[in-house]
Amino acid sequence: MVLLVTSDNEQFQTExxxxxxxxxxxxxxxxxxxxxxxxxxxxxxxxxxxxxTQPSTGPTEIDVRGRYLSTASxxxxxxxxxxxxxxxxDETRKRTTDISEWDQKFITVDQEMLFEIILAxxxxxxxxxxxxxxxxxxxQHDQGARPPEEIRKLFNIVNDFTPEEEAxxxxxxxxxxxx
Amino acid sequence: MVLTxxxxxxxxxxxxxxxxxxxxMVMSYLLQHELVVLCRTSRLFRNLATPMVYRSxxxxxxxxxxxxxxxxxxxxxxxxxxxxxxxxxxDEEFELTPALIKCIPTVLFKFTRLEALGLLRTDAIECTDxxxxxxxxxxxxxxxxxxxxxxxxxxxxxxxxxxxSDLGLIHGPDPIDQMDVISLPNLTTYSGPGTIACxxxxxxxxxxxxxxxxxxxxxxxxxxxxxxxRISSSxxxxxxxxxxxxxxxxxxVLQRQAAHLPHLVVVQFWRLIGVCAxxxxxxxxxxxxCLKQFTSLTVLELDNPEQHNGVNVDINHDRELILLWSxxxxxxxxxSLNGRVWTLEHDRWRIS
Numbered sequence: 001m002v003l004l005v006t007s008d009n010e011q012f013q014t015e016x017x018x019x020x021x022x023x024x025x026x027x028x029x030x031x032x033x034x035x036x037x038x039x040x041x042x043x044x045x046x047x048x049x050x051x052x053t054q055p056s057t058g059p060t061e062i063d064v065r066g067r068y069l070s071t072a073s074x075x076x077x078x079x080x081x082x083x084x085x086x087x088x089x090d091e092t093r094k095r096t097t098d099i100s101e102w103d104q105k106f107i108t109v110d111q112e113m114l115f116e117i118i119l120a121x122x123x124x125x126x127x128x129x130x131x132x133x134x135x136x137x138x139x140q141h142d143q144g145a146r147p148p149e150e151i152r153k154l155f156n157i158v159n160d161f162t163p164e165e166e167a168x169x170x171x172x173x174x175x176x177x178x179x
Numbered sequence: 180m181v182l183t184x185x186x187x188x189x190x191x192x193x194x195x196x197x198x199x200x201x202x203x204m205v206m207s208y209l210l211q212h213e214l215v216v217l218c219r220t221s222r223l224f225r226n227l228a229t230p231m232v233y234r235s236x237x238x239x240x241x242x243x244x245x246x247x248x249x250x251x252x253x254x255x256x257x258x259x260x261x262x263x264x265x266x267x268x269x270d271e272e273f274e275l276t277p278a279l280i281k282c283i284p285t286v287l288f289k290f291t292r293l294e295a296l297g298l299l300r301t302d303a304i305e306c307t308d309x310x311x312x313x314x315x316x317x318x319x320x321x322x323x324x325x326x327x328x329x330x331x332x333x334x335x336x337x338x339x340x341x342x343x344s345d346l347g348l349i350h351g352p353d354p355i356d357q358m359d360v361i362s363l364p365n366l367t368t369y370s371g372p373g374t375i376a377c378x379x380x381x382x383x384x385x386x387x388x389x390x391x392x393x394x395x396x397x398x399x400x401x402x403x404x405x406x407x408x409r410i411s412s413s414x415x416x417x418x419x420x421x422x423x424x425x426x427x428x429x430x431x432v433l434q435r436q437a438a439h440l441p442h443l444v445v446v447q448f449w450r451l452i453g454v455c456a457x458x459x460x461x462x463x464x465x466x467x468x469c470l471k472q473f474t475s476l477t478v479l480e481l482d483n484p485e486q487h488n489g490v491n492v493d494i495n496h497d498r499e500l501i502l503l504w505s506x507x508x509x510x511x512x513x514x515s516l517n518g519r520v521w522t523l524e525h526d527r528w529r530i531s
Contacts, residue, residue: 118197158221176215
């Protein structure tokens with residue numbers, strides 16, 4: 001077991017093989033050798049460390065994925081939201097800010113958390129699938145890939161294609177679509 | 180670009196503050212059909228994801244081939260074809276129209292940066308022009324199904340591509356005639372008929388792993404092994420032999436390997452799925468006699484553990500065989516038998 005201390009002074013007893021997914025910590029342990037001394041992580045808060053050190057099949061994944069899915073289903077099922085493709089760009093922007101306050105707040109909060117996680121992954125040098133998770137959660141759907149308009153909503157991406165351009169790209173890459 | 184909290188707060192969108200390097204890294208974990216959707220979300224995502232979508236092109240249905248040919252013959256085709264590094268048409272059974280059969284080689288010529296080419300459905304594709312004229316300067320892997328009528332074009336094609344390090348050849352039931360000399364100085368992995376291995380020239384001297392197929396008509400067991408030993412004895416580490424049908428001289432192949440290539444480290448000797456009967460006491464003793472001749476053999480695979488159908492599950496019988504063989508060859512530390520992998524740990528054989 002390895003003792004980690006986060007920026008908010010919380011201590012974590014963590015399995016060695018889990019913390020060694022971080023290249024930073026792995027190198028540190030190799031340099032220092034066996035020691036009971038805690039390892040300080042001044043750039044990582046306890047809430048983020050919990051997410052980062054969770055095994056990939058653990059509750060974090062279900063948690064993050066579950067919340068994304070719930071956001072997405074709200075987006076899909078709401079009949080008052082026509083597909084973004086049918087709107088002009090101005091309307092799209094308006095629509096994005098029009099998303100219910102709860103959704104908006106949720107996306108903002110979650111993006112901050114995602115930022116913290118990516119920042120921590122970057123600092124700790126973890127080349128795990130952690131980063132993949134948010135993009136895949138965004139791009140994967142229970143029945144195949146999500147439509148692009150849903151991904152744009154999830155990540156606040158502005159559609160800078162004309163409908164013709166988007167149709168052209170779809171046609172161009174048709175050979176690679178899942179079948 | 181440095182990641183800071185300030186930069187993050189300045190933009191509402193997560194993708195606006197992530198550097199392209201990190202976005203690219205994240206995308207490298209995605210599957211192809213996920214990348215295809217990302218290409219349609221914004222120009223930034225399209226620019227980052229398109230090279231990844233086209234890097235590896237694997238086609239296994241007729242519509243896929245039709246769509247790719249359409250894309251490659253339109254205006255953006257030339258720039259997209261520059262991204263293609265790996266191209267493979269799988270051996271799935273599907274009908275191809277005469278027009279498509281003609282188009283495929285034309286498209287192939289455009290992939291000038293190709294590193295890996297796999298054409299496993301050559302019964303349906305007219306490859307004569309490609310084999311005669313095409314040149315891919317960076318080609319390192321070539322997997323091909325030999326056809327009787329184009330087999331003579333293979334040696335010149337291979338000799339034009341000395342960069343090839345991984346070669347895989349198979350052919351149908353008709354035997355292939357003796358080929359001209361093949362010179363591949365960088366070849367490290369060969370998988371194909373034993374008879375073709377005999378065509379490798381003396382400068383094909385870097386082979387480390389060879390998977391040799393024996394077809395029912397191949398009666399010369401010694402020839403390919405002796406030839407490989409002659410040209411690549413210093414580099415050769417492993418040999419895998421597979422008989423395409425249940426070759427009557429299967430055990431003879433192992434005996435010849437022991438006699439001609441005693442320095443091998445890995446020997447894979449997969450028996451055919453469905454016909455791999457329980458190894459008799461007599462055969463087990465013959466295998467043990469072979470094993471005595473190997474000087475540094477560490478891995479012996481008598482089955483493909485991933486494809487085994489679960490027959491012969493008597494562990495005690497297997498353990499007896501493992502102990503018999505390990506006494507014959509002290510350097511052994513791993514044996515695959517009847518779908519199980521046995522390893523030697525602290526002087527005891529265990530199933531891992």
